[in-house]
Amino acid sequence: MINSKLLVTTLLVGTVLIGGCSVGSSESEHETMNHSNMAGMDHSNMSQEEMMNMENGHASHTNPLPLNDSTGENELPLPPLLQPNNGVVDIIAQQGKTEIFEGVETETYGYNGSFLGPVITVNEGETVTFRTNNKLSEPTTFHWHGVEIPGEGDGGPHHILKPGATEEVKFTVKQGASTLWFHPHPEGATAEQVYKGLAGLIYVEDDNSKNLAIPNEYGKNDFPLVFQDRQFTEDKQFDYQAVLNEDGTIGDTLLVNGTLNPKLTVGKEKVRLRLLNGSNARNYIFKLNTGDKFQQIATDGGFLNKPTIMSEISLTPGERAEIIVDFSKYEAKSNIALVNEEDTILLPFQLDEHRTNSIKIPESLNDYGITEEEKMLPVTKKLELFGMGTMVSINDKQFDMNRIDFTQKQGETEIWEIYNKPDMMGGMTHPFHIHGTQFKIVSIDGKEPPANLQGWKDTVSVEPDQTIKLAVKFNNKGIYMFHCHVLEHEENGMMGQVEVK
Numbered sequence: 246m247i248n249s250k251l252l253v254t255t256l257l258v259g260t261v262l263i264g265g266c267s268v269g270s271s272e273s274e275h276e277t278m279n280h281s282n283m284a285g286m287d288h289s290n291m292s293q294e295e296m297m298n299m300e301n302g303h304a305s306h307t308n309p310l311p312l313n314d315s316t317g318e319n320e321l322p323l324p325p326l327l328q329p330n331n332g333v334v335d336i337i338a339q340q341g342k343t344e345i346f347e348g349v350e351t352e353t354y355g356y357n358g359s360f361l362g363p364v365i366t367v368n369e370g371e372t373v374t375f376r377t378n379n380k381l382s383e384p385t386t387f388h389w390h391g392v393e394i395p396g397e398g399d400g401g402p403h404h405i406l407k408p409g410a411t412e413e414v415k416f417t418v419k420q421g422a423s424t425l426w427f428h429p430h431p432e433g434a435t436a437e438q439v440y441k442g443l444a445g446l447i448y449v450e451d452d453n454s455k456n457l458a459i460p461n462e463y464g465k466n467d468f469p470l471v472f473q474d475r476q477f478t479e480d481k482q483f484d485y486q487a488v489l490n491e492d493g494t495i496g497d498t499l500l501v502n503g504t505l506n507p508k509l510t511v512g513k514e515k516v517r518l519r520l521l522n523g524s525n526a527r528n529y530i531f532k533l534n535t536g537d538k539f540q541q542i543a544t545d546g547g548f549l550n551k552p553t554i555m556s557e558i559s560l561t562p563g564e565r566a567e568i569i570v571d572f573s574k575y576e577a578k579s580n581i582a583l584v585n586e587e588d589t590i591l592l593p594f595q596l597d598e599h600r601t602n603s604i605k606i607p608e609s610l611n612d613y614g615i616t617e618e619e620k621m622l623p624v625t626k627k628l629e630l631f632g633m634g635t636m637v638s639i640n641d642k643q644f645d646m647n648r649i650d651f652t653q654k655q656g657e658t659e660i661w662e663i664y665n666k667p668d669m670m671g672g673m674t675h676p677f678h679i680h681g682t683q684f685k686i687v688s689i690d691g692k693e694p695p696a697n698l699q700g701w702k703d704t705v706s707v708e709p710d711q712t713i714k715l716a717v718k719f720n721n722k723g724i725y726m727f728h729c730h731v732l733e734h735e736e737n738g739m740m741g742q743v744e745v746k
Contacts, residue, residue, distance in 0.1 A: 309527060310497040312474060312585070317508035317593040321501060323464050324446060327363035329373050334365055336387065338406075338429070338443060339380040345505050349481040354381065354441040361503045362427070362445025364469055367418050369451035374415040379406040384431055385438060387414075390563065391425035391545055391683065391703040392447065396723010396745065399681050402432035402646060403724065419720060420683065421611075422454030423547045423701070424469070424519045424565050432646065436494065436525055436732035437485040442503065444471060444523050458607055459542065460517035460569070466602060467517040468509065470592065473500050474527045491634040492673070493526025493731040501592055508593045512600025513573045517542075518583075520568065522560040525732040528674060528706075530586035532557035533570070535579075540606060543567035546683035546701030548611035553697045557586070561676035563704040563730035566697075569606055572596060613700055615685050619716045624662045626651055626717075628741075630675045630707060630729060631666040635737045637729065643738025649724070650741035658718040660687065665707040672709030675734065679703060680725040681745075685716040704730055719745040 327334060341359025342350040356362030367373050375398075377387045384407050388400035397404070398414035406412055425447040429438040446469050460466035474496035476488045488494060501507045522529055533539065540552035545565050558566055575581055575596060582593040632638050642650070653659055661684075663677050683701040686694040690712055698705075707713055719725070728740030 309495045311587065312497060312499045312589045312591075313506075314590040315499065315501075315508070315582075315593060316506040317590075317595070318506045319504050319508065321468075321470075321504055321507040321509045321592070324361065324469060324502065325357075325363045326463060327357070327365045329367065329371070332372060333374045333376055334367075335376045335378070336362070336365070336427075336445075337378045337380055338385050338387070340382065343442075343503070345500070345503070346477075346481045351477070351481055351483065353483070354438060354443045356427075356443060356445045360442045361471065362443070364446040364448055364463075365427070366448045366450065369418050369421060369449060372415065372417045374413050376411065376413050377406060378411045379408055382408055383434065384408065385429045385434070385443070386431050387427060388430035388680070389425070389427050389447065390678070390680075391423065392427075393420045393682060393720050395721045396681060396725055399723065399725060400427075401430050401680060401724070401726045405431060418449060420449060421547045421701075422451045423449045423545070423683075424521070424543065424567060425449065425546075426521055426523070426565070428523075430726070432644075433736060436736050439523070439732060440475065440485045440494065440525055441483055444473075446471070446519075446521065453611070454548070457548075457610060458604055459610075460515055460602070460604060465600070466512065466514060467519070469502070469519045469521070471502050471521045471523045472529055472591065473503075473523045474498065475500055489733070490526070491733055491737060493733050495525075495527050499589075499591060508595055510595045510597055511572050512602070513575065513577070513596055513598050514600060514602040515569055515571050515573065515604050515606065518568050518570060519565065520558070520560060521565045522562050524562050526562060528559065528561050529591075530557050530559045531568075531583055531591070532586070534582045534584045534588065534590070539571070540569040541566055541697045542569055542606070542610060544698065544700035545703045547613065549697065549700045550611050550613055551608055552606050552610065555697060558697065559706065561674060561704070561706040561730065562732070563676050563678050564706065573601065611700070615687060615716060619658060619660075619685065620687060622658065622660045622716070624714065625659045626661045627664070628661065628677075628727075629664050629666050630677065630739065631668070632739070633668060633673060637734045637737050637739035639728075639739055639741050642741070644728075644740040644742075646742075648742065649744045651743040653717075653719060653743055653745050655719055655722050655745050658716050661715045661717050663705075663707050663713045663715065665709050665711050667709040673731075674709070675707050675739070676704050676730040677707050677713075677727070678730045679715075679717060679727045679743075681721060681723065682717060682719050682725070684718075687714040687716050689713050719743075722746060
């Protein structure tokens with residue numbers, strides 16, 4: 246029923262889309278795009294039934310399926326750490342079976358295991374080889390989300406790895422400490438492969454991160470948390486095609502690190518939580534059920550300059566954040582949990598009063614900044630995100646692997662202006678991601694970004710009718726994707742290509 250409504254919706258949208266500016270070649274990239282007439286769609290001739298269908302299309306995201314509360318019956322497992330062996334990291338995409346529900350084996354995908362993947366740990370300045378092997382029965386790619394890597398190794402849709410094939414990607418790590426991730430990116434199959442379990446983490450460490458007085462003991466006071474929502478069939482299997490929502494597939498069952506009904510045992514101490522929104526489409530607002538504040542210390546691509554006090558944090562698909570929660574002030578029997586905006590229990594915490602630390606989070610973490618020169622640069626690339634369902638577009642065009650949408654010179658900073666054009670129902674949030682780089686948010690609707698976004702980013706939430714300016718520099722050559730990280734929107738064509746020369 247959902248799919249039929251969405252089909253009607255997307256057909257209706259297709260009849261009323263207003264064209265934006267087309268994506269230009271290098272000669273037309275500097276032309277000005279006028280947003281003044283882009284506030285909405287002309288729907289004066291639409292019937293009431295058609296308008297209701299449009300509204301239903303967005304309803305699954307404005308009022309998404311509610312998630313289950315975690316009962317806290319399963320201790321949260323942690324991904325294994327995977328370090329280079331003589332400079333080589335072996336990563337295998339494979340099929341398997343995983344006991345997500347007690348006594349039931351669910352057919353899943355995973356990296357180096359049956360479900361999800363390891364945490365790959367590398368150091369700035371280290372030369373590493375990612376040796377990838379596809380043991381799936383279908384083609385895949387290995388995309389290194391947030392990694393500054395040459396284009397031929399980025400793992401976009403050009404870099405298909407057929408079943409049984411092996412490929413090596415060698416590069417030198419030239420970025421600072423950060424929590425990154427990796428997932429597949431084959432054209433037409435990204436959303437389903439991620440949904441089945443292909444996702445893993447990458448930790449980059451540097452001299453600064455190793456010397457900072459912050460929690461850094463993996464599995465003791467430093468925890469990766471991968472949040473994903475899923476739907477299961479009656480026999481507890483994944484059936485992506487049955488639940489596919491062309492406007493972004495939303496589930497009613499929360500998995501954290503692939504675990505149903507998790508809890509996390511922590512000490513009465515300061516604890517570092519590395520949050521990844523690994524969902525296909527669901528947005529999360531994370532907060533503590535006690536109402537207490539916490540400190541955010543990092544964005545997608547690195548540390549903030551100083552800890553930022555937050556009462557909640559919002560992450561769209563693909564975004565990451567690192568936060569510090571001080572559990573030392575709670576009693577051992579306290580009822581503490583990470584919840585969402587609807588107070589759904591995402592992850593309850595159990596306190597171990599025998600585990601303590603006296604870490605004092607430093608006031609200075611990084612030297613990130615936007616230069617005056619960057620602030621004065623003119624906008625040279627304008628992108629208009631628009632549409633819903635199968636009719637999404639960037640600058641009125643859908644993805645074509647044979648078309649280069651933009652060009653940019655290696656090592657040169659340009660200002661990209663991203664505008665989310667609303668539709669007649671107000672539009673949707675689009676998490677905008679650029680491959681192969683970390684960018685700076687210069688402004689949001691002409692204003693300085695909030696403190697917790699003043700750090701390196703590779704994915705940014707763009708609200709309807711919002712304009713965001715980004716300072717973008719590529720340190721490597723190659724062809725890179727830029728796209729909405731609602732995976733179904735990406736699949737439906739909300740993606741383009743920039744060639745760095």
